Amino acid sequence: MLDVHDPAWTALFLSLKVAGWSTAITTVCGVAVGLLLAKGRFPGRDLLDTVLTLPMVLPPTVLGYYLLVLLGRQGPVGQWLQQQWGLNLIFTWQGAVIAASVVAFPLVFKPARAAFESIDDQLEMAAQVLGVSRIAIFWRVTLPLAWRGILAGILLGFARALGEFGATLMVAGSIPGKTQTLSVAVYEAVQAGDDASAMKLVLVISVTCCVILLLATYLAPGRKPAHP
Amino acid sequence: MQLNLAFRKSLHTGQTRFDLDVALHSSASRIVIRGPSGAGKSMMLKAIAGLVKPDSGHIEVGGETYYTDHARRPIHRPPQARRVGYLFQDYALFPHLNVRQNIGFGLSKRWFNPRKHAADHRVDHWLNALGMSDLAHHYPRELSGGQQQRTALARALVMQPDLLLLDEPFAALDPDLRHVLRDELDRFQQRLGFSMILITHDDEDMRALGGENYLMRAGRLHKMEALT
Numbered sequence A: 001m002l003d004v005h006d007p008a009w010t011a012l013f014l015s016l017k018v019a020g021w022s023t024a025i026t027t028v029c030g031v032a033v034g035l036l037l038a039k040g041r042f043p044g045r046d047l048l049d050t051v052l053t054l055p056m057v058l059p060p061t062v063l064g065y066y067l068l069v070l071l072g073r074q075g076p077v078g079q080w081l082q083q084q085w086g087l088n089l090i091f092t093w094q095g096a097v098i099a100a101s102v103v104a105f106p107l108v109f110k111p112a113r114a115a116f117e118s119i120d121d122q123l124e125m126a127a128q129v130l131g132v133s134r135i136a137i138f139w140r141v142t143l144p145l146a147w148r149g150i151l152a153g154i155l156l157g158f159a160r161a162l163g164e165f166g167a168t169l170m171v172a173g174s175i176p177g178k179t180q181t182l183s184v185a186v187y188e189a190v191q192a193g194d195d196a197s198a199m200k201l202v203l204v205i206s207v208t209c210c211v212i213l214l215l216a217t218y219l220a221p222g223r224k225p226a227h228p
Numbered sequence B: 001m002q003l004n005l006a007f008r009k010s011l012h013t014g015q016t017r018f019d020l021d022v023a024l025h026s027s028a029s030r031i032v033i034r035g036p037s038g039a040g041k042s043m044m045l046k047a048i049a050g051l052v053k054p055d056s057g058h059i060e061v062g063g064e065t066y067y068t069d070h071a072r073r074p075i076h077r078p079p080q081a082r083r084v085g086y087l088f089q090d091y092a093l094f095p096h097l098n099v100r101q102n103i104g105f106g107l108s109k110r111w112f113n114p115r116k117h118a119a120d121h122r123v124d125h126w127l128n129a130l131g132m133s134d135l136a137h138h139y140p141r142e143l144s145g146g147q148q149q150r151t152a153l154a155r156a157l158v159m160q161p162d163l164l165l166l167d168e169p170f171a172a173l174d175p176d177l178r179h180v181l182r183d184e185l186d187r188f189q190q191r192l193g194f195s196m197i198l199i200t201h202d203d204e205d206m207r208a209l210g211g212e213n214y215l216m217r218a219g220r221l222h223k224m225e226a227l228t
Helices: A007-039 A045-057 A060-071 A076-085 A093-117 A121-129 A134-163 A166-172 A182-191 A195-219 B041-049 B099-103 B121-129 B145-157 B175-192 B203-209
Strands: B003-013 B016-026 B030-034 B056-061 B064-068 B084-087 B163-167 B195-200 B212-217 B220-224
Touching: A007 A045, A007 A093, A007 A134, A007 A182, A007 A195, A045 A093, A060 A076, A060 A093, A060 A166, A093 A134, A093 A166, A121 A134, A121 B041, A121 B084, A134 A182, A134 A195, A166 A182, A182 A195, B003 B041, B016 B041, B016 B220, B030 B203, B041 B056, B041 B084, B041 B163, B041 B195, B084 B145, B099 B121, B099 B145, B121 B145, B145 B175, B175 B203, B195 B203
Parallel strands: B030 B195, B030 B212, B084 B163, B163 B195
Antiparallel strands: B003 B016, B003 B056, B056 B064, B212 B220
């Protein structure tokens, strides 16, 4: 079980790599978008929220199809990437990162928006009157008061990215050792009748997701912090 | 100190419209404004502090122009660039910072908060002056209403404002404590020489604090004879 060349571990490491990168991307973008939607007053705010929430309700295969259309060789973004940088994202692990990021994004920006909105406006006003710049207020008041909610969303997003199947399969395919993530490997193992492998993979991902969910529950807003 | 202000601000919420139209010219060091809730008292203080931008007019405090709609040289100084202190009705203490950090908040303009135990003689001075030294490491939620009020007062006064704005500072306190805190405020003002504008819906505040008295009704300010 602890053989590092075991395909199960290869798949787990690939899943963790993909989920890790996607978490980095969704964290930065999710906090920025959450802040924009919480504090910004601009036309089309509700529409933007709706469009960005779509990945939560659309079937992942539909998202995968959209991404293929966008990023594929004929797609507008895919063509541009190919011409400008010689990049191709389809059937690569980077493509899997994009797929996982899109799917996990609502799980990150929604709690971030809620966390920012739950902060009393007067605190930021008080800080302004005390002469502290807006950017310093973000680091000294806004973020410290919102981080629990944000972190809970990030963990949920990570778990979602780790388990991503549909969109990943559409965009990145299932190349063992290259783009075959754990959840895709489970499907392949079952299809091939390899029950022993499937069971091992399923146990590995179940334990990993349990740990993440426990962490997310512990950090969820409403819980009293263990110490101030 | 000379106060010279005349400005308008309209607010629309749904079908209702509220017009604030305020003019005040005074060299009194103590101005007390009474009025029913919703009369625009808080909005007036927020405009003076720079938290609300008027539609037109001018705001001058101690010979410095904080706001003017002058056609060629309009000015709207941000709150950070006004020498004003603000005491919010429910104190707006930073819940994630202890008393010492709250009082010292405005003394550092950097991107991180003062350390929990950071020594600063200005903070120590105010902890002593308000009898809060034993509570320096307590968090706002561990304080009584009067202690929170004192912390907020120290946080404002440590910045040495020219003008202190107080938004119903005694509303949440019991009568005995009101009396004590009025006396404290009176003492600090005489010692430090800042001017203040205090808003209240309590006649007792007017009688006890004296100064120049105004009545705010439906967004307009009316001068009153001193109550005896």
